[in-house]
Structures are given as structure tokens and as C-alpha cells.
Amino acid sequence: MSEQVPRLERLRSVRQWLAWQLRRTDETIAELEKQEAAAARAARTLPPRVPEWRLSMQRAGGRPTPDAVHTSDCGMAGNATRPLTREQALRAITEDGITACPYCRPDTDLGVL
Known part of the structure; x- marks a missing residue:
């Protein structure tokens, strides 16, 4: 029984780390989606460049x-x-x-x- 406690604690630690990684990945995805949306809006709203x-x-x-x-x-x-x-x-x-x-x-x- 004493062997199961450390293993259980290790698994909980791994789960916490994976949850942290998943949150971090979700935040990065959200930031990239925001940047792409802003770039798409800018491309739609900027007038075409007039040659000088x-x-x-x-x-x-x-x-x-x-x-x-x-x-x-x-x-x-x-x-x-x-x-x-x-x-x-x-x-x-x-x-x-x-x-x-x-x-x-x-x-x-x-x-x-």
C-alpha cells in the first residue's frame, strides 16, 4: 500500500503539469487566432496601394x-x-x-x- 501513495502523488503531479501545458497551449492558440483575425481585418480595410x-x-x-x-x-x-x-x-x-x-x-x- 505504501508504494501506491507515491505513485498516486506522481500521477497527480503529472496531471497538474499536463493541465498547465494544456492551458498554456490554449492561450497560445487564442493569441494566434487573435493575430490572424486582426491581419485579416487589416487586409480587408486597407485600401489598395496606389502607385506613385x-x-x-x-x-x-x-x-x-x-x-x-x-x-x-x-x-x-x-x-x-x-x-x-x-x-x-x-x-x-x-x-x-x-x-x-x-x-x-x-x-x-x-x-x-
């Missing part, structure tokens, strides 16, 4: 060719445009020889003069 620069295209001989780099809100860009990243806009103006729009002056915003 646009490349207007000109039709020459039936084939569109790059015309000028514009800021995203320039009214002179027209309808035939494509979005540009900052790096692409810099490269277009400095390396590719595409002109900067004289009205919205994207070269000023990009630091190219």
Missing part, C-alpha cells in the same frame, strides 16, 4: 511606346498608362531617356533635376 508614378504610352505605328513619366495624380497622363515603382520611374527618366511630364514634374519628387 505612372508611365504614359503613346501609339506610334500601332504599337504603344513609352511617352512620359507622371505622378499618379497627373491629369496629363491620359488613359493609356501603366504603374511604376520608384526604382522603375528613376530608371525610366535617368537611364532610358523617357521624359518627365513638364506639368506634374515627377523628376522633382524623385530627386532628379
Whole structure:
């Protein structure tokens, strides 16, 4: 009978430890679910990122060719445009020889003069 008491106490200790681990696991799961829900809400509520620069295209001989780099809100860009990243806009103006729009002056915003 004396052997059963220590074994019973050991089993109770193991049970307490397992209960503690289960609570800890449940808390971690709850925290991760909260983070995922917040990320999903943020993804639904944030507006899509508007590109800062646009490349207007000109039709020459039936084939569109790059015309000028514009800021995203320039009214002179027209309808035939494509979005540009900052790096692409810099490269277009400095390396590719595409002109900067004289009205919205994207070269000023990009630091190219």
C-alpha cells in the first residue's frame, strides 16, 4: 500500500503539469487566432496601394511606346498608362531617356533635376 501513495502523488503531479501545458497551449492558440483575425481585418480595410508614378504610352505605328513619366495624380497622363515603382520611374527618366511630364514634374519628387 505504501508504494501506491507515491505513485498516486506522481500521477497527480503529472496531471497538474499536463493541465498547465494544456492551458498554456490554449492561450497560445487564442493569441494566434487573435493575430490572424486582426491581419485579416487589416487586409480587408486597407485600401489598395496606389502607385506613385505612372508611365504614359503613346501609339506610334500601332504599337504603344513609352511617352512620359507622371505622378499618379497627373491629369496629363491620359488613359493609356501603366504603374511604376520608384526604382522603375528613376530608371525610366535617368537611364532610358523617357521624359518627365513638364506639368506634374515627377523628376522633382524623385530627386532628379
